[in-house]
Amino acid sequence: MLARVAVALVAIVLAAAPAHACADRIGVSRIVPIGEIRPFAPGRQVHEQIRLGPKEVVLTLDDGPDPDVTERVLAVLAKHCVKATFFQIGRRMATRPDLVRRVRAEGHTIGTHSWSHFLNDWLPYFLAFWDIQRPVRYLHELTGERPIIFRHPRGRRTPDLDRIVDELGLVYLANDVVTGDWDDAPPEQSFRRFLTGIGAKGRGVIGMHDNRANTPALLDMVLGWLTENGFKIVHLQADAPPSFAPPSLGARKPLEGAIREAAADGPREADAP
Numbered sequence: 001m002l003a004r005v006a007v008a009l010v011a012i013v014l015a016a017a018p019a020h021a022c023a024d025r026i027g028v029s030r031i032v033p034i035g036e037i038r039p040f041a042p043g044r045q046v047h048e049q050i051r052l053g054p055k056e057v058v059l060t061l062d063d064g065p066d067p068d069v070t071e072r073v074l075a076v077l078a079k080h081c082v083k084a085t086f087f088q089i090g091r092r093m094a095t096r097p098d099l100v101r102r103v104r105a106e107g108h109t110i111g112t113h114s115w116s117h118f119l120n121d122w123l124p125y126f127l128a129f130w131d132i133q134r135p136v137r138y139l140h141e142l143t144g145e146r147p148i149i150f151r152h153p154r155g156r157r158t159p160d161l162d163r164i165v166d167e168l169g170l171v172y173l174a175n176d177v178v179t180g181d182w183d184d185a186p187p188e189q190s191f192r193r194f195l196t197g198i199g200a201k202g203r204g205v206i207g208m209h210d211n212r213a214n215t216p217a218l219l220d221m222v223l224g225w226l227t228e229n230g231f232k233i234v235h236l237q238a239d240a241p242p243s244f245a246p247p248s249l250g251a252r253k254p255l256e257g258a259i260r261e262a263a264a265d266g267p268r269e270a271d272a273p
C-alpha cells in the first residue's frame with residue numbers, strides 16, 4: 001500500500017514538472033554539418049553554401065574568450081536552448097583554455113579569429129599565414145578537434161588571405177546582421193540596430209561579441225525577439241568528419257613553399273563583396 005502511494009506521488013510530481021526545459025524556447029531548428037558540404041570554392045564563405053531560408057539565422061560571437069562576459073553569454077544561450085558559433089582570438093584562448101573547453105562542452109562551435117586580431121591585410125604573407133594558422137594548431141592541441149571555420153578580424157579580406165584560409169583547410173563566415181555591440185552602446189541602442197538589419201534581410205548570420213559587458217543583455221533581447229517573431233536558429237556544426245581530409249597539421253607544406261607558390265601565382269581575383 002505504502003509503495004503504491006509512493007509511486008502515485010512520484011507520478012504526480014513528474015506530471016507537474018515541465019515535459020522538457022526547452023519545450024517553450026526557440027531552440028535549434030536545423031544543424032548544418034559544415035565539414036560535409038565541402039568542397040568549397042576557394043575564398044567562398046560558408047553562408048553562400050548553407051542557403052538560409054526565410055527567418056533562419058545563425059548566431060555568432062566574436063573576440064572571446066573573456067573572463068567577465070563569456071560565461072554570462074553561455075548562460076543566456078542555455079536559457080534559450082540555442083547553440084552558437086564562437087570565433088575566438090588565439091592569444092585570448094591561451095589565457096583561458098578552461099573557457100574554450102567549456103564553450104565546446106556546452107555544444108557550441110568554435111571557430112578561429114586569428115591569433116592576434118591584428119589587421120592581417122596589412123601584414124606580409126608569411127606573418128598573416130602564421131597569425132591564421134597558430135590558433136588552428138592551438139585548438140587542435142587543446143581539444144583534439146581541428147577547427148575548420150574562420151572569421152577575418154574586422155571582416156577584412158584580400159586574395160592572399162583567401163589563399164591562406166584555403167590552404168589551411170578553413171572556410172570563412174562573414175556577418176549579415178551586426179548589432180554594433182563592440183562600441184559598448186546601451187543594449188537598447190544595439191537592439192535597435194539589430195532590428196534595422198534583420199528587418200532589411202529577414203535572415204542571415206548575426207554578429208555579436210562575447211567580450212563586451214552589454215552583450216549578454218543584448219543577446220537576451222535578440223533571442224526573445226527572434227522567438228516572438230517566429231525565427232529559427234541554424235547551428236553550424238563545424239566538426240570535421242573522417243571523410244574530410246584537408247592537409248594535415250603535421251604534413252602541411254613548408255611555409256616557404258607556400259610563399260613561393262603565392263608569389264608565382266600572383267593575386268587571385270577576389271569574390272564580389
Ligand SMILES: [Zn+2]
Binds near residue numbers: 062063113117153154
Ligand atoms: Zn573581431
